[in-house]
Amino acid sequence: MKIGLYVCTCGTNITATVDAGKVIDELTAQFPESYAAQVEFICAAEGKEFLKDHLIANRPDRVVVAACSPREYESTFMQILAEAGINPYYLQMVNIREQVAWVTPDPAQATRKATTAIRAAMMRVRYQEPLEKIEQEANGDVLVIGAGPAGLQSALFLAEAGRKVVLVEKTPVIGGMPVLYEELFPTMECGPCLLEPFEAQVLHGDSAHNIELLLLSEVTGVTGYYGNFTATIKQAPRFVGTTCIGCGMCVEACPASAANEFNCGMDEKKAIAMPFLGALPNLPYIDPGSCLRSLGQDCQLCLDACPMPGAVDLEDPGRIVERKVGAIILAIGSKLYDCSKVNGLGYGEIPGVYTSLEFERLASSNGPTAGEIKIPGGSSPASVAIVHCVGSLDPQHQQYCSGICCEYAFKFNRVLEHKLPGTKIHHFYKEMVTAGKSDFVMYEHARKNPDAGFIRYREIEEIQISASASGQKIAYRREDNTVDSIATDMVILCPAMVGSGDAAKLGDMMDLTRGEAGFFDELNGRLHTAQSKVKGIYLAGTCQAPMDIAQATSQAMAAAGYVLSGLAAGKKLVIEPISAFVDEERCSGCRICGGVCPYKAITFKDDTHTSSVNALLCHGCGTCVAACPAGAIQGNHFTNKQILAEIEAILQ
Amino acid sequence: MAQKPKLAMYWASSCGGCEIALVNLNEKLLDVDAHFDFMFCPCLLDTKISDIEALPDGSLAITLFNGAIRTSENEEMAHLLRRKSKLLIAFGSCSSKGGIPALSNLSSKSDHFGTIYLDNVSLDNPQGILPQTRTTAPEGELELPEFYERVRHLAEIVEVDYFIPGCPPEPHQIWNVVEALVQGAQLPPKGSTLGGGKSTVCNECAHRKENKTIKKFYRTYEIVPDRERCLLEQGIVCMGIATRDGCGALCPQVNMPCTGCYGPPEGVLDQGAKMLSALGSVLDIGSSKDLSDQQISGRIDAAIEGLPDFAGTCYKYSLAASLLGGKSR
Numbered sequence: 001m002k003i004g005l006y007v008c009t010c011g012t013n014i015t016a017t018v019d020a021g022k023v024i025d026e027l028t029a030q031f032p033e034s035y036a037a038q039v040e041f042i043c044a045a046e047g048k049e050f051l052k053d054h055l056i057a058n059r060p061d062r063v064v065v066a067a068c069s070p071r072e073y074e075s076t077f078m079q080i081l082a083e084a085g086i087n088p089y090y091l092q093m094v095n096i097r098e099q100v101a102w103v104t105p106d107p108a109q110a111t112r113k114a115t116t117a118i119r120a121a122m123m124r125v126r127y128q129e130p131l132e133k134i135e136q137e138a139n140g141d142v143l144v145i146g147a148g149p150a151g152l153q154s155a156l157f158l159a160e161a162g163r164k165v166v167l168v169e170k171t172p173v174i175g176g177m178p179v180l181y182e183e184l185f186p187t188m189e190c191g192p193c194l195l196e197p198f199e200a201q202v203l204h205g206d207s208a209h210n211i212e213l214l215l216l217s218e219v220t221g222v223t224g225y226y227g228n229f230t231a232t233i234k235q236a237p238r239f240v241g242t243t244c245i246g247c248g249m250c251v252e253a254c255p256a257s258a259a260n261e262f263n264c265g266m267d268e269k270k271a272i273a274m275p276f277l278g279a280l281p282n283l284p285y286i287d288p289g290s291c292l293r294s295l296g297q298d299c300q301l302c303l304d305a306c307p308m309p310g311a312v313d314l315e316d317p318g319r320i321v322e323r324k325v326g327a328i329i330l331a332i333g334s335k336l337y338d339c340s341k342v343n344g345l346g347y348g349e350i351p352g353v354y355t356s357l358e359f360e361r362l363a364s365s366n367g368p369t370a371g372e373i374k375i376p377g378g379s380s381p382a383s384v385a386i387v388h389c390v391g392s393l394d395p396q397h398q399q400y401c402s403g404i405c406c407e408y409a410f411k412f413n414r415v416l417e418h419k420l421p422g423t424k425i426h427h428f429y430k431e432m433v434t435a436g437k438s439d440f441v442m443y444e445h446a447r448k449n450p451d452a453g454f455i456r457y458r459e460i461e462e463i464q465i466s467a468s469a470s471g472q473k474i475a476y477r478r479e480d481n482t483v484d485s486i487a488t489d490m491v492i493l494c495p496a497m498v499g500s501g502d503a504a505k506l507g508d509m510m511d512l513t514r515g516e517a518g519f520f521d522e523l524n525g526r527l528h529t530a531q532s533k534v535k536g537i538y539l540a541g542t543c544q545a546p547m548d549i550a551q552a553t554s555q556a557m558a559a560a561g562y563v564l565s566g567l568a569a570g571k572k573l574v575i576e577p578i579s580a581f582v583d584e585e586r587c588s589g590c591r592i593c594g595g596v597c598p599y600k601a602i603t604f605k606d607d608t609h610t611s612s613v614n615a616l617l618c619h620g621c622g623t624c625v626a627a628c629p630a631g632a633i634q635g636n637h638f639t640n641k642q643i644l645a646e647i648e649a650i651l652q
Numbered sequence: 653m654a655q656k657p658k659l660a661m662y663w664a665s666s667c668g669g670c671e672i673a674l675v676n677l678n679e680k681l682l683d684v685d686a687h688f689d690f691m692f693c694p695c696l697l698d699t700k701i702s703d704i705e706a707l708p709d710g711s712l713a714i715t716l717f718n719g720a721i722r723t724s725e726n727e728e729m730a731h732l733l734r735r736k737s738k739l740l741i742a743f744g745s746c747s748s749k750g751g752i753p754a755l756s757n758l759s760s761k762s763d764h765f766g767t768i769y770l771d772n773v774s775l776d777n778p779q780g781i782l783p784q785t786r787t788t789a790p791e792g793e794l795e796l797p798e799f800y801e802r803v804r805h806l807a808e809i810v811e812v813d814y815f816i817p818g819c820p821p822e823p824h825q826i827w828n829v830v831e832a833l834v835q836g837a838q839l840p841p842k843g844s845t846l847g848g849g850k851s852t853v854c855n856e857c858a859h860r861k862e863n864k865t866i867k868k869f870y871r872t873y874e875i876v877p878d879r880e881r882c883l884l885e886q887g888i889v890c891m892g893i894a895t896r897d898g899c900g901a902l903c904p905q906v907n908m909p910c911t912g913c914y915g916p917p918e919g920v921l922d923q924g925a926k927m928l929s930a931l932g933s934v935l936d937i938g939s940s941k942d943l944s945d946q947q948i949s950g951r952i953d954a955a956i957e958g959l960p961d962f963a964g965t966c967y968k969y970s971l972a973a974s975l976l977g978g979k980s981r
Contacts, residue, residue, distance in 0.1 A: 516939070586918060588855035590882075590893045594863030596933045604863070627933035629894035630852040631920040640921070 003034035003122050004060030006051060007096075008042040008067035014101045017110040023066075026115050031122055035060070043073050048080055055084035062090045062125040066118045068097040087130035089577065089637060092121040116650055123649035127642045131577035136616060138227030138573045139326035142563055143168065145219055145506065148176020149195065149549050150541030151331035152202050153556035159202075159210035161564055166323045167202070168217045168233055170502070172285040173275040174199050176333060177357075178549055180262065180276070182364040182371065185411040185548075186438045192278050192366075199280045214321070216285070218502075222510050225601075225617050226536030226566075227326045227573045237316035239272070239286040244311040246282040248274070253305035258290035260368070264358045267368035272302045272312075277366035327536045327563045328510070330520065331556060332503060334542035337391035337398060337496040345390065345493060346465040351376040352472055353465060353491040356408060363415050373419055373490075375471065380420050381489035385474055386412055387463065388429035392496040394460060398517050402546035405494040406433050410442035412492060417449050425452040426486060428463060428476065465491060497546040510537055511600040519545050530558035534600050535617050538562050578637045579618035580625055584610045586632035593624040593633060657713030659688035660704070661743070662733055663695060664726035665753045665803065666719030670744040671695040673820035674716070680827055687834045688713070701729075704736055712736045714833060716743040716816075720753040720972065721804040724785075725797035734810040739833075741846075745819040747806040748845075749915050749923075750972020752819070754803040757971055757978030758963055761801045802980040805972045814839070816847040819913035819969055822899050848898035850918045853910050857892055857901035859883065865936040869958030872909065883909050889959055891966065894920070894927040913969050922975040924966035931959075 007024060009015040024036040037054060041047045042065065055063065063086065065077050070093040078088035096114040104110040140163055144155045147169035155167045178184060179199075181191035202211055214235050221232035240250075250272050260269040262276045271291040274284050292299040293314065303312045336355055339347035346353050352375045354362070365371035375381050386409045391397035409427060416423050427446070434443045446452050455478060457463055462477040471489040478484065499518020507514050512532050513521045520539050523531040532539050538559035541552035567573075580601075589609035593602050601617035602624060604610075613624065613633070625635040634640075661674060671693065677684065684690060692699045692712070704712075715737040721727050734740050745751035756764060769775065769782050787794045806812050816829060825847035832839070832846070840846070849855065861882045870887040877883055883890040883904055891912030892904055903910050916923035937951040959965060963978075971978050 516941070586851050588852040588893070588897065589861060590852060590854035590884075591861045591863050592893055592930045592934055595865055623933070626929050629920075629926045629930035630854075630917045631926065632851070632917075640919070 001033060001061045001126050002058075003031060003062045003064060003125060004055065004058055005031075005034060005036040005064045005066065005118065005122065006042060006054075007036065007038050007118075008047070008065070009038060009040050010068060010097055010101075011041065014067075014097050014114075017101045017104060017107050018096060018114045019107060019111040022111050023115045023118065027118055027122065030119065034122070042067055043076065048076070051077070052080050052084050055081065055086060060086075062092070062128060064092050064094060064118060064121045064125055066094040066096045066114065066121070069095050069099075087132075089131040090125070090128055092125040092128065094118050094121045116652075119652070120646040120649040124642050124646040127639065127645055128637065129639075131636060133577055134575040134615070135572035136227065136575060138567050138571075139229075139324055140164075140563075140567045140569060141166070141323075141325045142327050142329060142560075143219070143229070143231050143323060143325040144329045144331060146170075146176070146331035146333055146541070146543070147174040147202075147213070147215075148331060148333050148541060148552075149178060149198075150333075150552040150556040151176070151329070152195075152198055153553040154329045154331060154540050154560045155211050156198070156202055156205070156207065157557055157560040158563060159207035161560075162569075163210060163563070165211045166214065166231070166233070166325065167211050168214045168219055170216070170218055171275065172215050172238060172283075173279040173281070174202065174213070174215070175280065179279075180357075180364065181360045182367075183411060183415060185407040186442050188411065188414060196278070196280065203281055212323075215281075216318075219506065219509070220320075222328065225614055226534075227616065229325050229328060229536065231323050231325060231328070232320065233323060234320050235318055237286075237288075237318035238283070239313055239316045240283050241311055241313055241316075242283075243308050244283050244306075245308055246274070246284070247307065248284070249305045249307060250302035250312060251284055253301040255299065255301060256290050256292050258287065263361045263368040264355075266358065266361065326567045327538065329538045329540055329556070329559045329563070330506065330512075330532070330543050331540040331552075331559075332500050332506065332543045334497045334519070334546065335500050337498045339390055339493045339495050342391055342397065343461055344464045345387070345460075345491075346467070346472070347493060350465060350467045350472055350491075352381075352489060353493065356405070356412070356492060356494045359412060359492045360408075363412075363419070371419075373416070375489050379489075381423060381471070383424040383426070383471070383486075383488045384416055384490045384492065385426045385428060385472075385486070385488045386492045386494065387460075388427065388494050389431060390460060390493045390495040393430055396461070398496040398498065400496070400517070400546070401431065401433055402497040403433060403435070404497070404546060404548045407439055407442055407548070409492075409494050410446040413446040413449060413452055414442075417451070422451060425449065426474075426488065427452065427454045428457050428474075429454065430457060430460065497542060500543060503543060510534060512537065519543065530555050531562060533598060536566075573616060575615045576618075576620065577615075578620040578635075579615040580613045580620065580622070580633050580635050581615070582611050582613055583632045583634065584608060584612075586630050587611055588630050588632070590629065592629055593627050596623050596627045598623065656687065656689040658692075658707075658711060659684070659690045660692035660712045660715040660733065660737070661690075661695075662692070662715060662717050662719075662729055664717065664719030664729060664747065664806075665722035666744070666746050666751075668695055669820040670716075670718035670746075673744075673818070673823055674826060676823040677827060678823075680823075684830060687830075701732070704732060707736055709735050710738055712738065714739045714741060716741050717747050717806055718743040718820075720746040720750050721800070721806065721809055722753055722756075723797035723799055727800075727809055728797075730806060730809045739813045740806075740810065741829075742806040742812045742815045744821055745817060745913050745915060745969040748815045748817055748973070749970040750803055750805045751969050754805070754970075754972035754978070755964060755968065757802045757980045760980045761799060765799075802978070803972050808972070813842055815843075815845045817845060817896055817914040818847070818899060821847055822902075824900075825898055845896070845915075845918065848896045848914055851897050852917050853892035853895045853897050853899065853901050853904065853914070854882075855897045856899070857882075857904045857910075859904060861885070864934045866931070866934050866955075867936050868955050871958050871960075874958065877907055879907055883907070887958065889931075889965055891923075891927060891968075893930055894923050894966075911968055912966070915970050915973075923970040924963065924974055925976065927966040928962070 007020050081088045094117050100114045143166045144151050145168050155165045158165050175195045178191045179195045217235040220234045224230050254270040254272045256271040257268040259265040272286045288294045306312045361367035434440045458477050464475040466473050475485040522529045540556035540559040587610040599617050601614045622635045625633045715733045742748045785798045829847045859882045877886045888909050890909035892910035895912045896914040896917045920926050940948050
């Protein structure tokens with residue numbers, strides 16, 4: 001077999017220690033059918049031209065380039081092989097610069113080392129096979145799960161680029177959590193005011209025709225892979241159709257009511273109702289849990305009250321739909337850590353102890369008190385404690401800082417100062433975090449509030465809240481180990497953000513891994529936070545990590561960007577040939593490999609009882625090749641034969 | 653009448669089970685006799701080595717050579733039978749891969765002699781006498797075969813035409829090979845394995861298999877495994893995943909783990925290493941996030957407590973032919 005060996009001198013980078021002539025003499029003696037050439041700068045324009053011409057003139061069966069790191073120039077030389085009409089996978093590179101010349105000062109030793117390394121490559125390259133990239137058609141449509149700020153941003157961005165988007169939302173309303181907040185940090189702008197124009201774009205904007213919005217819906221199954229997913233979506237009945245004009249007459253007529261989930265159960269709403277004032281889309285829905293009909297009664301007062309024929313449909317069965325998409329963006333949000341897990345805070349037991357989310361609703365004009373901040377007795381609080389870091393920065397609970405709580409705590413400070421001037425505010429905190437270019441302003445404002453005090457506590461479990469005749473008594477231990485107590489009328493707990501309850505279900509469905517706090521694992525924490533570990537499934541917003549609206553919407557754009565770049569119109573998906581494949585004759589169906597693939601590229605075929613690797617998802621890492629006890633999985637370009645030939649040559 | 657082709661069967665370092673397996677052909681043994689002149693088999697017949705030595709080279713059509721190479725006598729017989737045979741077949745695990753005798757390669761010759769002749773409560777050897785290859789006695793010089801430093805498999809000594817795996821090979825597989833030879837069927841390239849499949853025992857095992865993760869290994873007496881489910885998934889170290897098929901999955905079918913006697917599957921160089929690689933891939937020690945190296949290794953130790961003899965379990969039949977080979981060289 002004729003192997004063309006090209007040894008680069010890299011100026012004197014390589015030849016200062018490696019005697020290239022000696023290397024070439026020794027190897028051409030060992031491989032008499034092969035030839036060798038010394039090149040000064042093989043990566044330079046002249047060097048590349050020389051290589052191409054030389055390859056065309058000599059037509060070697062295989063090519064070895066001994067130069068620098070393949071990370072730098074392997075793809076360049078592969079391209080040159082292709083241009084010379086040689087399969088690019090017939091190339092083997094040897095790094096005799098970083099791994100030999102630069103680290104082996106003794107010339108004799110360096111020359112011997114370079115010879116050995118190149119001999120190994122020449123032995124290996126003989127077994128290298130011609131491989132081809134394969135192209136596959138891909139679907140450019142996208143499934144976005146969750147219609148909070150991140151999901152809306154992704155959906156709208158993609159729709160504006162002409163992509164068909166299926167936007168699935170579990171609740172009857174879009175906008176996510178912030179649409180329930182009267183004011184947002186750091187500018188104190190109104191949440192619904194910020195989001196409503198954005199929501200309107202999704203519902204009625206110029207690109208809305210590209211978005212299929214499925215409310216009251218949940219994804220129940222996902223099959224397939226990048227470029228070719230099939231999602232099954234179950235949509236619960238709304239019982240109200242699009243001919244509804246949102247007049248609300250049905251709501252007035254409805255005789256049943258139950259706890260209002262949008263106000264954290266702090267008041268009730270009718271069985272047919274708008275989720276909240278200003279909710280979009282502006283349509284009521286029936287909560288089957290409280291509707292008298294689902295209790296077996298023959299009530300149709302809402303239908304009778306409705307002025308629009310056909311708007312109320314009490315027989316709406318809901319539906320199950322299937323959608324084919326090329327990529328999936330998860331924007332399912334997060335939830336608050338359960339404060340009742342933190343001992344001594346009395347959450348759920350002591351009246352007047354609220355979570356931050358409950359307080360947001362108390363402070364909202366469309367909340368249970370129409371924006372009047374009241375304690376259970378009906379009066380306004382004269383003294384409020386805001387407890388930061390609940391369940392955060394604590395090995396017993398969650399170790400991390402959620403990064404947004406201090407900010408909204410200072411927002412609460414301003415809301416209280418504005419709505420109830422003179423109210424005493426006590427900030428209990430473990431750490432104070434005000435990163436970012438505008439966040440310190442909020443902290444400074446709170447510091448300047450003459451009615452606000454700051455107490456740094458040592459451990460959250462050393463805060464003991466008990467009920468008193470007028471409100472609560474808070475006993476605590478300061479950072480300096482002194483103890484004290486104060487009396488308050490209201491306590492607001494600022495808990496850690498943790499993964500949503502739906503993350504487990506969706507994660508299992510799509511083979512996504514999650515960390516202990518329930519957030520989805522990203523591909524890389526620095527470079528690819530918007531990409532999950534499964535190709536074609538992207539992450540946007542707080543389902544990946546705690547973050548604020550600005551970060552969530554930026555990440556949503558990043559997720560959409562991956563889709564637009566990876567599944568560009570008219571572009572086919574390229575399947576890299578360096579992947580694993582299963583020899584069906586030898587596969588016994590033992591299923592050792594089934595769980596080892598980090599990219600979920602392995603599936604089990606029930607008809608043949610064998611495993612199979614999806615080359616599109618395979619990254620060629622070789623984990624399954626090592627795991628397969630039958631030797632039935634082979635890694636292209638890293639076969640046993642190739643690797644053993646290389647090792648043997650080194651050990652010679 | 654034309655002379656029938658000559659068939660021989662020899663045992664080197666072996667237990668005799670391979671001969672039993674041949675006899676287990678039952679009435680088909682008569683067919684073997686009809687087609688062959690079964691003329692040499694020290695376990696069953698009275699022909700002498702001198703009879704074989706007297707034959708012209710290449711006179712034996714087929715020799716089924718079982719047993720490993722432990723002594724100089726084993727080696728001598730391997731050379732003799734190679735010379736006299738047209739087809740030399742390594743028959744069974746010992747001659748193919750070293751078999752159980754090769755587990756002795758985990759200790760040196762001096763360790764063995766120490767335990768057998770010097771340091772053992774049942775011994776009475778105050779002079780510390782060890783076996784010698786030559787001993788002078790009043791009657792003359794006595795000769796014993798040499799006990800080698802390590803056990804080798806047949807192909808390390810002589811060129812082997814084919815291999816038949818199994819401890820012992822299953823009678824139906826022996827018959828398949830004999831039948832193919834009798835019918836003059838096209839044989840695979842020299843050095844191939846006959847009488848076995850190309851996949852693993854799981855291919856023939858009816859137990860239900862799922863994607864595997866193993867939290868803890870158990871020894872067979874510790875649990876009563878579910879009869880329907882894959883034994884390995886239940887924590888019992890079943891070698892079926894890393895063992896050539898062909899036996900009919902006899903052991904796992906009766907809820908006993910495969911011990912690996914059919915050797916590594918086609919193309920696998922080291923059965924034990926493959927098994928280790930597979931088990932390591934599916935061992936579930938929970939999340940190792942934020943754990944120290946010590947904690948991680950503690951968890952691994954706890955999980956593999958039920959696998960106290962790794963070499964004896966995973967290299968039971970293939971140590972001599974493995975890449976690692978054992979302690980004695």
